[in-house]
Amino acid sequence: MITGIAELLKVARRGGYAVPAFNVDNLESVMGVLEACKDYPAIVQTIPRTLSYGGVGSYAAMIKSLYNGNADIAIHLDHGGSLDICKSCLVAGYTSIMIDGSALPFDDNVKLTSEAVELAHSFGADVEAELGGIGGKEESSAQIRYTDPEEARLFVKLTGVDALAIGVGSAHGIYKGEPHIDIDRIRDIASVTDVPLVLHGASGLSNEVLTDCIRAGIAKINFATELRQAFTRGLKEGLKLMPDAYDPKQYLPYAVEQVKQVALSKIKVCAGGAFNP
Numbered sequence: 001m002i003t004g005i006a007e008l009l010k011v012a013r014r015g016g017y018a019v020p021a022f023n024v025d026n027l028e029s030v031m032g033v034l035e036a037c038k039d040y041p042a043i044v045q046t047i048p049r050t051l052s053y054g055g056v057g058s059y060a061a062m063i064k065s066l067y068n069g070n071a072d073i074a075i076h077l078d079h080g081g082s083l084d085i086c087k088s089c090l091v092a093g094y095t096s097i098m099i100d101g102s103a104l105p106f107d108d109n110v111k112l113t114s115e116a117v118e119l120a121h122s123f124g125a126d127v128e129a130e131l132g133g134i135g136g137k138e139e140s141s142a143q144i145r146y147t148d149p150e151e152a153r154l155f156v157k158l159t160g161v162d163a164l165a166i167g168v169g170s171a172h173g174i175y176k177g178e179p180h181i182d183i184d185r186i187r188d189i190a191s192v193t194d195v196p197l198v199l200h201g202a203s204g205l206s207n208e209v210l211t212d213c214i215r216a217g218i219a220k221i222n223f224a225t226e227l228r229q230a231f232t233r234g235l236k237e238g239l240k241l242m243p244d245a246y247d248p249k250q251y252l253p254y255a256v257e258q259v260k261q262v263a264l265s266k267i268k269v270c271a272g273g274a275f276n277p
């Protein structure tokens with residue numbers, strides 16, 4: 001069924017595996033992701049810029065219409081920057097939202113996040129928040145700021161969030177140079193709070209690093225850039241193979257297939273080797 005992130009992630013954290021969160025941009029990326037996660041729980045998510053591009057209601061409608069998996073999924077807003085965008089998504093049928101107050105001072109982040117929790121819970125939906133900073137340029141957070149464990153414990157207690165994104169050295173987009181992920185920090189934060197922890201900017205991190213992150217307490221891992229690259233690669237492949245085609249339904253399946261294969265490879269890492277897609 002289509003559910004919120006809270007239950008999916010609680011079970012994952014207890015079980016020592018992670019739930020992948022896949023950013024989708026269009027019908028074909030939704031198709032590829034849903035084909036990949038038929039038998040493994042996953043989160044299908046969109047950033048506000050995607051909603052500006054394709055319409056707030058479009059993605060939830062496509063996901064609901066195409067979902068026929070055996071495993072549960074969530075429909076999630078990634079990096080919601082205001083209560084307004086959160087509310088629009090909740091009305092459209094999103095089962096969870098992220099409120100990103102990470103650029104705000106601690107007290108203001110607590111206030112905004114608490115309001116988002118009250119709003120989302122009134123819809124029966126769940127909330128991810130962010131404390132610290134993730135590098136790169138995806139929506140608002142642009143700087144790596146390492147999350148302090150004691151602040152994380154307090155933040156969770158004050159806000160009642162269902163999942164927490166933390167700054168541990170990861171960045172959005174394409175890494176320049178070798179990223180360093182602070183695994184000890186993940187472990188320290190996981191030791192002071194039960195809330196499932198979220199890793200953003202996982203595209204480009206090795207499977208070994210991702211496995212270490214999961215073992216240290218990460219329960220949700222976001223993949224965006226690699227899926228966008230996969231879609232583009234598949235589209236180019238399809239157009240190259242059939243240069244005379246004019247019906248998108250002829251060449252777009254190549255893009256769907258590439259997205260599916262990348263999503264399957266990420267599911268395998270998140271499952272920790274216990275699952276063979």
Ligand SMILES: [Zn+2]
Pocket residue numbers: 079134138172200201222
């Ligand atoms: Zn992110």
